[in-house]
Amino acid sequence: MINFYWQADRTPHELAVALHALSEEYSISEGSGAIPPNSISIVFERDEDTGGVEIISGDNATSIRYDRMGNALRGVGALLSGQEQAGERTKETIPFDTIGVMIDCSRNAVMTVSHLRKWLRRLALIGYNMAMLYTEDTYSLPGEEYFGYLRGSYSFDELRELDEYADALGIELIGCIQTLGHLEQMLKWSTYGDIKDTHSVLLVDHEKTHAVIEKMISQFASCYRSRRIHVGMDESPDLGRGRFLNLHGYRQASEIFNRHLSFVSECCKRHGLRPMIWSDMLFRMAGPAQSYYDRNTSIPEEVRQSVPNDVQLVYWDYYHEDAGFYRDWIGRHRDMGFEPLIGSGIWTWGAHLWYGHGNTVRTLKPCIDAVISEGVREIFFTLWGDDGAYCEFDSALAGLTLAAQYACNGDDAAASRAADRFNSVCGSDYDAVIRAAGLQDAFNAGMLLWDDPILRIYWKNERLKCGGKWESALKKCDGVLRELKQVKDQCEPVDFNHFCTSTRYLRDKIRVSLALDEAYGMRDPSGLDTVRRRARRMAGSVDKLQETFRRQWHRRNKPQGYETIQIRLGGQRQRWLELDTRLGELLSGVIDRIPELEEEAAEPSALVSRWRAVAGGGILA
Numbered sequence: 001m002i003n004f005y006w007q008a009d010r011t012p013h014e015l016a017v018a019l020h021a022l023s024e025e026y027s028i029s030e031g032s033g034a035i036p037p038n039s040i041s042i043v044f045e046r047d048e049d050t051g052g053v054e055i056i057s058g059d060n061a062t063s064i065r066y067d068r069m070g071n072a073l074r075g076v077g078a079l080l081s082g083q084e085q086a087g088e089r090t091k092e093t094i095p096f097d098t099i100g101v102m103i104d105c106s107r108n109a110v111m112t113v114s115h116l117r118k119w120l121r122r123l124a125l126i127g128y129n130m131a132m133l134y135t136e137d138t139y140s141l142p143g144e145e146y147f148g149y150l151r152g153s154y155s156f157d158e159l160r161e162l163d164e165y166a167d168a169l170g171i172e173l174i175g176c177i178q179t180l181g182h183l184e185q186m187l188k189w190s191t192y193g194d195i196k197d198t199h200s201v202l203l204v205d206h207e208k209t210h211a212v213i214e215k216m217i218s219q220f221a222s223c224y225r226s227r228r229i230h231v232g233m234d235e236s237p238d239l240g241r242g243r244f245l246n247l248h249g250y251r252q253a254s255e256i257f258n259r260h261l262s263f264v265s266e267c268c269k270r271h272g273l274r275p276m277i278w279s280d281m282l283f284r285m286a287g288p289a290q291s292y293y294d295r296n297t298s299i300p301e302e303v304r305q306s307v308p309n310d311v312q313l314v315y316w317d318y319y320h321e322d323a324g325f326y327r328d329w330i331g332r333h334r335d336m337g338f339e340p341l342i343g344s345g346i347w348t349w350g351a352h353l354w355y356g357h358g359n360t361v362r363t364l365k366p367c368i369d370a371v372i373s374e375g376v377r378e379i380f381f382t383l384w385g386d387d388g389a390y391c392e393f394d395s396a397l398a399g400l401t402l403a404a405q406y407a408c409n410g411d412d413a414a415a416s417r418a419a420d421r422f423n424s425v426c427g428s429d430y431d432a433v434i435r436a437a438g439l440q441d442a443f444n445a446g447m448l449l450w451d452d453p454i455l456r457i458y459w460k461n462e463r464l465k466c467g468g469k470w471e472s473a474l475k476k477c478d479g480v481l482r483e484l485k486q487v488k489d490q491c492e493p494v495d496f497n498h499f500c501t502s503t504r505y506l507r508d509k510i511r512v513s514l515a516l517d518e519a520y521g522m523r524d525p526s527g528l529d530t531v532r533r534r535a536r537r538m539a540g541s542v543d544k545l546q547e548t549f550r551r552q553w554h555r556r557n558k559p560q561g562y563e564t565i566q567i568r569l570g571g572q573r574q575r576w577l578e579l580d581t582r583l584g585e586l587l588s589g590v591i592d593r594i595p596e597l598e599e600e601a602a603e604p605s606a607l608v609s610r611w612r613a614v615a616g617g618g619i620l621a
Helices: 013-022 069-080 113-126 156-168 190-195 207-223 243-248 253-270 280-284 301-306 323-335 357-374 393-409 412-426 430-437 445-450 457-465 469-483 496-522 525-554 562-588
Strands: 003-007 028-031 039-046 052-057 061-066 089-093 098-104 130-134 172-176 228-230 274-278 312-316 341-345 378-383
Touching: 003 069, 013 028, 013 069, 013 113, 013 156, 039 069, 052 069, 061 069, 069 089, 069 113, 069 412, 098 113, 098 172, 098 393, 113 130, 113 156, 113 393, 113 412, 130 378, 156 172, 156 207, 172 207, 190 207, 207 228, 207 253, 253 274, 253 301, 274 280, 312 323, 323 357, 341 357, 357 378, 357 393, 357 430, 378 393, 393 412, 393 430, 412 430, 430 469, 430 496, 445 457, 445 496, 445 562, 457 469, 469 496, 496 525, 525 562
Parallel strands: 003 028, 003 039, 039 061, 098 130, 098 378, 130 172, 172 228, 228 274, 274 312, 312 341, 341 378
Antiparallel strands: 052 061, 052 089
């Protein structure tokens, strides 16, 4: 292994601090005098005209020229990856001032401080210089006992520690919260009943609402260095239609929204912060379809004028595969008089058990191409945890590596170097991560996982869409397990063992369901008895799955939130035992049919990728 060696008297102080932090994990050492054997000396030279990073490699010494600290550390990441050979001179002209990431810490999974420190080291070496922790109510507030209660909330000291560590690595840590909607976990407590408009939206214009928001803004002004804060305010279509309507009568949503935005903006100003918001509500309120991406939407001039000048608009888009659409929407933000930040997506949501490479690639490259061509200088990549955050988030570092390669180079050839950087910086196998991600292309793994073994809502729906769907899905499971044979026991730094355990469970679930379809359709006693025995074994398989689920959760997250996974798996286990019981009753003549197996729709439905959509046909709170 090559050791990289730097000297304090030849290294800017800010980089020395970062290199000391990186040495916790990587072969980067401070020294003096002669270069040790099997070592390469790194010399840093700051040059504002570089426009990125330039690496000049020699036999025993390498020079890194850079314009800002984050790009210097990206250069160090290239050296660790073995991408630079002696005698080579490579340069990346990076078209962005900000390349960031947003990690969802609100959908049950709250990443531990120690794991986030590991992520920050990786992010710095991959090329990121900004990070947000999306915290709806998962941070503590003075005097608010039920804010973040039982949610694994970050304390003030934890956030300060993370900010210190991020700053040492040249990463701007920005508070990312909610000050209007997406606060259902807070508003479920009676303590906040008097500031509740709807189940997830705050009551605008209320004194106590203002007091709580003041505490939120003050908290992040105190614990983070950054003078920017993301205050959310997205996806609140029912704004003003709950308790607000009862108190004040009907008001246009745009009127309520803009008044609240003005208050939040002034609050940020009092605390020396500049706010940013997700921009979707401005578009939704301007069109009858309430769609963010409605091309027929025209934002009225009075709405444009009402947005405070100091607010930054974040254009989020994880779905479009056409660069032209992104260019259009960037233009629409500029037409309002604002230079947008762009939020693209690294797919970890939508019932993904693993990083969604296919969806990411289809949307990532068109977005980055459009953003570069339009000259937008800030972009970040979101990792959402919708529906319980059961994705193996560490696998998504492969997507973040790919995103940085695209963002820093802007060409397809750059993607071929993502594997080397990921393998070296993240310590895992990029190709294996991508092969595992291929399972999601065959079927929605999370939806099949939570699908009720008797009702089989997702199973029947997919079969209506495509005959032979599940036979091909079975082949895909077998194929992926063969491809991952060499890594099936690895639990760190990416948990392939959990993925393989999950895939075997899904494979066996498909096998049992196929056998059930055949045996029940023919009323074959022998076949039904075989399915009954296999259903009992599936209940045992849930226990094995719970073990690896638990491990991959606790190695990365605070314990709060895992109860949701256990409740869901416990329900799955009991339903396999219920299938065993029902088949036993059928075979013994206690019942003459199982109505749930026979009930089917004539046409497929557009199921939402949520546990609740497939876990039962009744009311699931």
